[in-house]
Amino acid sequence: MxxxxxxxxxxxxxxxxxxxxxxxxxxxxxxxxxxxxxxxxxxxxxxxxxxxxxxxxxxSQAVPVTNPDVREYTIVLDPGHGGNDDGATNRDKTRLEKNDNLQLSLAVRDHLLKHPHVRVLMTRETDVFVELDERCRIANSANADFFVSIHRNSATDGDGVEIWVNNSAKDNAMDKLLGGYIMEKLDEVGVSNNRGVRYGFRGSSRETVGNNYYVNRNTNMPSCLVEMGFMTSDVDNRFFDERMDQYAEAIASAIIEIGEDKNLYNASAQ
Ligand SMILES: [Zn+2]
Incomplete structure (x- = not known):
């Protein structure tokens, strides 16, 4: 119970x-x-x-805090050729200009981007073909401060670095200065032969006004075309490989310096 x-x-x-x-x-x-x-x-x-x-x-966290009053210093880098356009080659055709141009341009970009308020646009970042007029359109629509085209030369004979600027009747003082700044810095790193800043394009003369490389002729801002040594020169190829990053840093620091000297660039702007 x-x-x-x-x-x-x-x-x-x-x-x-x-x-x-x-x-x-x-x-x-x-x-x-x-x-x-x-x-x-x-x-x-x-x-x-x-x-x-x-x-x-x-x-909202991803949005960077930027002051809209701070002016960006805009540089367009133009690695020549690309895609089915190889550009120049070395003697046994194992080395293509388009690849060297891209490699150096990307390194220049990386050095430029170490500086605040610098904006870099590339006409190509991979191995693709880009029309010349599209390269100019990119720079003109961005209202860039400078346009720098990167190429490598070729010839049966010859070596060294040369920089081409517009020789047209328009005021090309800044183009010449840009070429001069870059040439000087590259020379400090060491080139096989300083061939200097030249006007027009190879085969033209200073007097032949209007004969210019397409990208120098059709960009609205100061521009230059850098020929970083000859693909057909063993010494230039060796220098390019050994000093590639120093060359990139030289070109970037020349662009920064001319910007500072001409009051286009102010690193300390808040
Ligand atoms: Zn080229």
Whole structure:
């Protein structure tokens, strides 16, 4: 026969009382914690009366804080040739100009981007064919400060670095300066032969106004075309491989310096 159990309310209270208190306490704590989390999601305006919600989405965090008044120094780098246009080759055709041009241009870009407020546009970043007029359109529509085309030469004989600028009747003082700055820096690194800054294109003369490389003729900003040694010269190829990064740094620092000297570029702008 079952023995009738009496409920001992004093024991029930002794066991469940503290438990109930604990649950109550936990609820109060969580509420407080929630409130403080909420306050951490707001930033206060200077008068501290209107809290402004702080956006915490991934998108809003990705937006860089930039001052729209700071002027960007815009450089277009143009690695010559690409895709089915190999450009020049070395004597046994194992080395293609398009690849050297791209490799050096990408390295110049990387050096330029170490400086604040510098914007670099590339007419190509991979081994693709880009029409000459498209290369110019990229620079003109970006309203770039300078356009620098990177190429390598070829000839049955000859070596060294030369830089071509526009020889047309328009004011080409800045083009000449740009070429001069770059040539000087490359010479400091060391080239097999400093062939200097030249006007027009190979075979033309200073007097033949209007004969220019397409990209020098059709870009609206100061421009130059750098011929980084001869693909057909073993010494130039060796220098290109051994000094590639130094050449890239030289071209980038020339671009930065002319920008500073002509007040087109201010690294310390806030
Ligand atoms: Zn070329």
């Amino acid at each position: 079952a023995r009738k159990r009496h409920i001992r309310w004093d024991r029930v209270a002794a066991v469940f009382g503290p438990l109930l208190l604990l649950i109550l306490l936990l609820c109060v704590c969580c509420k407080d914690r929630g409130a403080s989390d909420e306050s951490s999601l707001t930033i206060r305006t200077t008068d501290a009366r209107t809290p402004v919600p702080l956006q915490t989405t991934a998108d």
